[in-house]
Amino acid sequence: HVWSIFAYRPLPTGKLIVGYAPGCSEDGGSSNNVIKAVQDGVNVVIWSFIEFLNISNTPQISTGPNITCVKKVVNDLNSLGFNTSVHMISIGGWDSAHPSPIASGFEWFNVFKEWNQVYDGIDWDLEGNDNLTSPYNALTNRTLQIMNDFSIAAKNDGAIVSLVPPQSYLDTTESRYDTNLTHTYLDWHPDFHYRG
16 A cells, blocks of 8 residues: 555644534635634534445545645645644535445555545544435444444544444443434424434
8 A cells, every 4th residue: 555644633632613614615715614714713624525435346435525625724724823723524424325345444444544635534424315215324233343443443543533423322332222324303303314
């Protein structure tokens, strides 16, 4: 493998103020919004989204936000004195594929590390799908193992890993443990199938 020459930044000390960046456009719109958010106190930027895909029997990462733009935002923030702000990339998102089982989590981390040029870590954001029959409306044991092994490799390499699990039903110590992503709020909106 050809490894990127990139040093991860650690999480800032103290309070974390996290903001999601839906993309990055070089015309100044979204990139200026990210710079303003950091100037206003955001110290962890999570860029959206990439996927771990099987393309022609090869593990590949979808393109995600415009990397040239993201690198420019990071460099601009550094020059403005915000060099402790952290930039992460989110894996998944709504209606997105879960990581392909073509590779193990450790192998996916190697693919990620070779691909990565700017991100200090990843944010797992595996969600459901509008199509209720989609296989991506459940977290399979294989998907959970990929996430686990990728996260171990990333942490061992110094990268940041974050995850917001679906409420409390992803806790394996609870009798309510469940990997389904289409739960409803019976007391609020029973026709909304994405409680997580």
